[in-house]
Amino acid sequence: MAGTSSMQKTARDMVLSLALIVLAAGVVWLFIPHEDGEPDVKRVDYRVDLLTARRAASYPVAAPEGLPEAWKPTSVRFQGADADAWHLGFHAPDGEYVAVEQSAGKRTVFIEDKTQGAARTGATQQIDGRTWTRYEGDHYDALVLEGTEGSTTVVTGTASFGQLTTMAEALRTE
Secondary structure (H helix, E strand, O other), X not given: OHHHHHHHHHHHXXXXXXXXXXXXXXXXXXXXXXXXXXXXXXXXXXXXXXXXXXXXXXXXXXXXXXXXOOXXXXXXXXXXXXXOEEEEEEEOOOOOEEEEEEEOOOHHHHHHHHOOOOEEEEEEEXXXXXXXXXXXXXXXXXXXXXXXXXXXXXXXXXXXXXXXXXXXXXXXXX
16 A cells, blocks of 8 residues: 555656646746737848949849838848849738849749749739849749840739739839
8 A cells, every 4th residue: 555655656656747837937937028920021121232233243133122111121231242132021011921033144044043943934024114024933933124235124922913014014124
C-alpha cells in the first residue's frame, strides 16, 4: 500500500505542476498585446533612388505619378551592375502587391523571373496609346509593355488586372 500512495502523490504533483504551468502561460498570453488585422505597411521614399536610376540606366526609367495616397511604395532598388534592373514595389489599396520592373537584360529571362513563371495569354490592351500584353500565372499576373527597344517594362504582382492597369496608366518616364 505504501507504493500506491507515493504513486498517487507523484501523479497529483504532476497534474498540479501542469495546471500551474498552463495558468502561468494563460496569464502571460493575456498581457502580451495582440494585433488584429493587417500590419501597418511602412512607406518608403523612392525619389532619390529614382533620380539615381534615371541618370544611370540605359533606358527611360518608369515610375508612377498621380497615384492616390492609398498606394504605398514599399520597396525600391536599382541594380546598375545587373542589366540596369529597376524595381519599385507597392502595396495597393486592396492589400495586394504591385511592382514595376524594368531591365536592359534578356527580355524572355527577365519576364519569366519577374512574373514568377506567368504565361503569355496573347491578350493585349491599350494603355495611353501603348500596347501591353497580359501574362497569367499561379502567383503573379502581369502586363508587359511591347515595342520597347533595349529594355523591358513589366507591371506585375498579386493584384487584379484592374490594379495592374491603374499602375501602368500612372507610369511616366520623366
